[in-house]
Amino acid sequence: MRDKTAAVLPRSEADLPGLSARSSVPLGRVALLALAVATLALLPFAVTGYVLYIANLLLVFVVLCLGLHLVIGESGQFALAHAAFYGIGIYTSGLAGNAFGWPFPLSMLLAGLVAGAVGVVIGAVALRMRDIYLALATFAFGEAMQWVFLNWDQVTGGPNGLRISPARLGAFEILSDRQAYPVVVVMTVLMLLLTILISRSRLGRSFRAVRESEVAAMAMGIPVRRAKITAFGLSAFFAGVAGSMFATFSTYIHPDSLGFQTTILVLTMIVVGGLGSIAGAVGGAIVFGLISEFLRQTPSYQEIIYGLILIGFMMYAPRGLFAFIRDKVGGGTRG
Amino acid sequence: MTSKTTQVWLGAAVLAASLVHASSASAQEPGLTDKTIKIGMFSPLSGANMAYGFDVVNAAKMYYDKVNKEGGVHGRTIELVVEDDRCNANDLVSAVKKLVEQDQVFMLNGGSCSAAAVAAKDYVVRSKIPWVMLNASADGALYPPTDYIFGAYSISQYAVGGSVVDFGKQHLKAKKIGYINHDDAYGAWNLEAAQATAKELGVDLAVESINPNITDVTAPLIKLRAANPDMIAITTYAKPAALIIKKAHELGITKPIVLAVTGTANVSQLVDNVGSKDALKNFYVQDVLADVPGGSKIKWVYDMYKENYPDLASKPDHPQAYMPYGIAPAMSVVKALKDAGPNPTREKVAEALRTQKFDSGVMAGPIEFGPNDRAAQESTIYLKFDGNQQTLVPGSFQSRWKYKG
Numbered sequence: 001m002r003d004k005t006a007a008v009l010p011r012s013e014a015d016l017p018g019l020s021a022r023s024s025v026p027l028g029r030v031a032l033l034a035l036a037v038a039t040l041a042l043l044p045f046a047v048t049g050y051v052l053y054i055a056n057l058l059l060v061f062v063v064l065c066l067g068l069h070l071v072i073g074e075s076g077q078f079a080l081a082h083a084a085f086y087g088i089g090i091y092t093s094g095l096a097g098n099a100f101g102w103p104f105p106l107s108m109l110l111a112g113l114v115a116g117a118v119g120v121v122i123g124a125v126a127l128r129m130r131d132i133y134l135a136l137a138t139f140a141f142g143e144a145m146q147w148v149f150l151n152w153d154q155v156t157g158g159p160n161g162l163r164i165s166p167a168r169l170g171a172f173e174i175l176s177d178r179q180a181y182p183v184v185v186v187m188t189v190l191m192l193l194l195t196i197l198i199s200r201s202r203l204g205r206s207f208r209a210v211r212e213s214e215v216a217a218m219a220m221g222i223p224v225r226r227a228k229i230t231a232f233g234l235s236a237f238f239a240g241v242a243g244s245m246f247a248t249f250s251t252y253i254h255p256d257s258l259g260f261q262t263t264i265l266v267l268t269m270i271v272v273g274g275l276g277s278i279a280g281a282v283g284g285a286i287v288f289g290l291i292s293e294f295l296r297q298t299p300s301y302q303e304i305i306y307g308l309i310l311i312g313f314m315m316y317a318p319r320g321l322f323a324f325i326r327d328k329v330g331g332g333t334r335g
Numbered sequence: 336m337t338s339k340t341t342q343v344w345l346g347a348a349v350l351a352a353s354l355v356h357a358s359s360a361s362a363q364e365p366g367l368t369d370k371t372i373k374i375g376m377f378s379p380l381s382g383a384n385m386a387y388g389f390d391v392v393n394a395a396k397m398y399y400d401k402v403n404k405e406g407g408v409h410g411r412t413i414e415l416v417v418e419d420d421r422c423n424a425n426d427l428v429s430a431v432k433k434l435v436e437q438d439q440v441f442m443l444n445g446g447s448c449s450a451a452a453v454a455a456k457d458y459v460v461r462s463k464i465p466w467v468m469l470n471a472s473a474d475g476a477l478y479p480p481t482d483y484i485f486g487a488y489s490i491s492q493y494a495v496g497g498s499v500v501d502f503g504k505q506h507l508k509a510k511k512i513g514y515i516n517h518d519d520a521y522g523a524w525n526l527e528a529a530q531a532t533a534k535e536l537g538v539d540l541a542v543e544s545i546n547p548n549i550t551d552v553t554a555p556l557i558k559l560r561a562a563n564p565d566m567i568a569i570t571t572y573a574k575p576a577a578l579i580i581k582k583a584h585e586l587g588i589t590k591p592i593v594l595a596v597t598g599t600a601n602v603s604q605l606v607d608n609v610g611s612k613d614a615l616k617n618f619y620v621q622d623v624l625a626d627v628p629g630g631s632k633i634k635w636v637y638d639m640y641k642e643n644y645p646d647l648a649s650k651p652d653h654p655q656a657y658m659p660y661g662i663a664p665a666m667s668v669v670k671a672l673k674d675a676g677p678n679p680t681r682e683k684v685a686e687a688l689r690t691q692k693f694d695s696g697v698m699a700g701p702i703e704f705g706p707n708d709r710a711a712q713e714s715t716i717y718l719k720f721d722g723n724q725q726t727l728v729p730g731s732f733q734s735r736w737k738y739k740g
Contacts, residue, residue, distance in 0.1 A: 048432075050432040158523065159517075160475055256424070257423070293429065296429070297419075
């Protein structure tokens with residue numbers, strides 16, 4: 001059957017090097033990919049555990065951003081409960097390890113599936129809502145989940161937080177950032193490839209069709225309800241996996257870390273990177289995460305600098321960092 | 336080769352070997368040279384929670400400066416590397432890992448936020464680095480006790496809750512106490528000790544646990560009023576505490592109100608937020624210092640602050656209320672370094688800390704650790720506060736709660 005969406009819908013900006021459907025791959029992108037691969041591969045041999053901790057944390061935020069990109073950037077559903085799904089992932093993974101001693105690949109899968117299942121339910125409930133109403137409803141869900149994390153003492157440790165056993169695979173235990181790093185990198189790459197596959201698939205095109213116009217999408221025979229629910233479910237799955245990645249190198253979680261601020265941080269990252277762009281989601285997470293860490297060294301002025309950077313981005317790069325760079329480097333005016 | 340030459344060579348070899356041996360302990364210890372000891376500090380230095388740590392770090396710094404001016408510790412000068420932990424778990428772990436792995440500090444002296452501090456527990460214990468907290472109670476990192484983490488220099492949350500009940504029973508003769516705590520880690524910990532102390536002293540507790548971000552406290556206060564307690568104990572942060580005190584006055588509650596140290600970061604702000612000094616007619620605040628702020632016993636701390644930070648001291652609301660809390664942890668670090676001898680190792684310092692006992696002269700009780708206890712300070716004093724004057728209530732009060740393992 002012919003894919004009805006393929007001919008008429010806008011392309012995703014998932015133009016990562018070597019993965020484009022187009023036949024020619026620009027040399028610059030190949031070089032960028034090679035640089036990224038070399039950096040990721042050589043990092044553990046060149047830096048301290050502190051830098052690897054930051055790298056691990058940034059990669060977790062990359063996966064979180066990819067998840068939020070699917071539901072907001074691709075599908076246009078303004079969902080604000082990402083921290084809740086992230087928390088579900090952390091607690092599920094942590095509890096699977098603590099209580100049953102599950103190996104971390106299984107815990108990761110379970111974390112993604114549980115968060116994804118909750119995402120599907122929330123997606124189904126939120127079907128009738130859009131724009132600000134959807135944002136408020138998902139925000140309320142996020143707040144409710146934080147309350148659950150805080151008060152379900154027997155399961156989450158409640159206000160005492162939850163101590164997470166080291167991630168394990170057989171007799172091997174992950175006890176340092178250096179040991180966790182390869183796992184986190186592999187998972188990030190897998191989730192990035194999955195995002196690109198989804199974005200370039202019929203499903204991704206239906207997401208964008210829904211984003212552009214639900215009425216037009218429906219007229220073309222796209223199952224809008226299913227697309228929305230799937231977007232919610234996939235986004236939550238990504239957040240759940242990100243949570244389980246966090247649990248490979250962190251041994252403690254407290255509900256304070258799973259509030260609205262975390263959702264806003266991820267949202268800021270994908271907006272600054274470039275809403276609707278996979279490269280933007282990845283770059284936004286890395287650039288903004290690094291800015292935040294660097295600003296920690298200038299405590300007296302960090303809020304002011306942080307605010308100025310955000311305002312600067314919104315004024316001079318409203319389509320995101322990568323669109324800005326592409327325009328400047330290419331000298332183009334593509335809008 | 337002549338025998339003299341042989342002797343010279345042998346002597347040189349022995350000297351070299353002894354030098355290598357003597358320096359091996361130091362060479363193996365990061366952050367330690369013959370002239371310096373590097374200590375990593377971290378605390379919230381920015382953002383909304385800055386009041387919990389900024390001046391606490393300043394107090395510790397000025398104490399270390401004083402020690403350096405007096406010749407250092409066993410001839411070594413203390414060098415500080417200070418990081419902002421933003422009162423956030425991820426940032427605190429980043430700060431700790433940077434200090435340990437990048438800056439290569441010898442030991443840690445930091446942490447003003449309990450929930451965030453607990454996140455670094457496993458890493459510190461695995462890395463076997465002595466960690467002396469600043470003013471974080473971080474009971475989750477202190478119980479069960481470890482060999483490397485020492486905290487609650489201001490007070491542990493367990494001691495906060497237990498001592499407020501002790502004060503209620505001993506000074507106010509309360510038989511029933513209305514107890515308002517947070518529904519978070521702080522609240523759970525102080526309630527546990529409050530209940531244990533109440534049980535031992537034969538006091539009834541009527542408990543209301545509230546969200547730290549609560550905006551309307553009418554319902555919990557009406558429930559407490561219905562329980563008819565002899566006093567109301569508040570162990571929340573300052574914001575909900577101000578709401579509770581104000582609402583209690585509006586509801587005509589005239590029983591004594593006792594505010595725990597967790598809510599006293601800025602008492603002048605508290606008076607402003609409560610709005611009416613009539614609400615403070617029967618009001619007490621808990622403190623963990625040896626005297627009223629600026630009182631004769633601890634005046635030297637405030638004087639030292641003015642001397643070291645004249646610009647800050649001239650600003651309103653400085654020094655911040657928790658400033659003196661930074662002195663006792665710094666004293667503890669210096670004492671442990673001294674006790675560890677001229678060739679300190681991290682293990683020797685941790686060992687010295689585990690059996691440490693001294694009177695700081697700044698805090699209400701002694702700084703004391705034991706085999707099963709890593710919480711340094713467990714005593715409190717109480718001040719009657721009418722919105723202007725703080726009058727010291729004689730005596731100090733303690734929790735009856737003990738960690739049982």
